[in-house]
Amino acid sequence: MLTQRQDDILHLIIHNYTNLGKPVGSKTLMEEGIAASSATIRNEMKTLEEYGLLIKTHSSSGRTPSLNGYRYYVDHLLEPERLKESEVNVIRQSLGKDFHEINDIIEQSAKILSRLTSYTALSIGPDVKNRRLTGFKMIPLNNRQVIAIIVTDKGNVENQVFSIPKSIESEDLEKIVRIINDKLIGEPLLTVYQRLRTEIPMILHKYFQTTEGILDLFNSMLGEAFEEKIFVGGQMNLLNSDQIQDIDQFKAMYLFMENSEQLNGLLSAKDQPIQVRIGSELGNDLLSGMSLMQANYEIQGHGSGTIALLGSASMPYSKMFSLLDVFRQELAVTLDDYYRSIDSFG
The missing domain is CATH 3.30.450.40 (GAF domain)
Known part of the structure; x- marks a missing residue:
């Protein structure tokens, strides 16, 4: 451990350097309250340099903190400044x-x-792990593109524009949205994620020959919703x-x-x-x-x-x-x- 005077010197050097960006010498330390002679302060700074807490940039300079000096300061000397x-x-x-x-x-x-x-x-x-699905919509943008929107109970909104597979008509999209909302609204996202791989494909296959494009989209959007x-x-x-x-x-x-x-x-x-x-x-x-x-x-x-x-x-x-x-x-x-x-x- 350092002596009280060494603590005070290191504290003042770091406070001055982090606020002004200039190396700090013995004269400044005396002016700011270190009760010792200039020679004594220089000796203390040399000791702190030997401890690896200070760096002397060139022969006639004051000192600047080393990374170890900052670490010591944060661990032992940091006094939070009161905000106005x-x-x-x-x-x-x-x-x-x-x-x-x-x-x-x-x-x-x-x-x-x-x-x-x-x-x-x-x-x-x-x-994000406790979020629940509260909304799923598909809004047509043109003949072949829609914007899909997922909403969670925590206020997260994910949206993505995608192209509709040629095998799916606009009325099919409405049916898909109804199925997703009927089966998955209110469920935790983790449950939604699991059921999209098991139950939902089986249901959709009753109505459509292929559902690959739709399920890929939903998986992608859920990945976004899960992402931190x-x-x-x-x-x-x-x-x-x-x-x-x-x-x-x-x-x-x-x-x-x-x-x-x-x-x-x-x-x-x-x-x-x-x-x-x-x-x-x-x-x-x-x-x-x-x-x-x-x-x-x-x-x-x-x-x-x-x-x-x-x-x-x-x-x-x-x-x-x-x-x-x-x-x-x-x-x-x-x-x-x-x-x-x-x-x-x-």
Whole structure:
């Protein structure tokens, strides 16, 4: 463990560097309250450098934090900064508009958080496993195309345009919709998924020679409904990061940001309300100089969701921690209100 003075020095260096982006020297530390001579402070900084917590950029410079220094700071020294009431109100107002479906809230939450922080924000909504099918429609667009719509009791809406197989007439579509609604409305999506592979094909074959196109469509849409969607806000903030040194790294980062499976993998840990992973802890060489601050929230009866910030390891942790904590709580309130409105409407 560090001495109290070493803790104070490391805390001040990280606070200054994450807010101003400049190496910190002994003179600044004296001015900001370290009660020791300049020589003593330099010796303490050298010790912290030997511990691997600080980096000296060149011979005459002050110090900057190392990734290990940030880790120590987050674990032992982080003091969340109190948000101004005006900042809290901005979050509430941003999340207070009318939303038409659950994914709209989750998508907007990522965009709002990114705008508030200038970092890349990632957002995943509450769990999908308990959703029930509440609506299935097919709306003709022209002679050979329809838009199919699936609605769940949690406010999720999936739609897809597809071409009608030549063997199926428009009146056949109406019959298919009636069968699906009669047999599957109100059932959990998992049950719907299973019955589409067993009972429903047998029923449809009584009326149609071939049902392959229709069943393929429905399977595809249910896959979308089951999928745990991740929404990204401020993608360019990460692509413009000073961590990206060349065009190859830019391309690799772009492909990473487009890969929902990899992004989902970043947010797999959900054992704490707010957690911070730094550098190699993210498990991806592309993110070796970055930090992920992840906040989880619970919606009673509807599962858990996640909102996160991804950016440089030099982010101002104390401010971002507080902002993310307030944001996750306000997002949970917004989602809870939305679910209540659905339940009361139903």
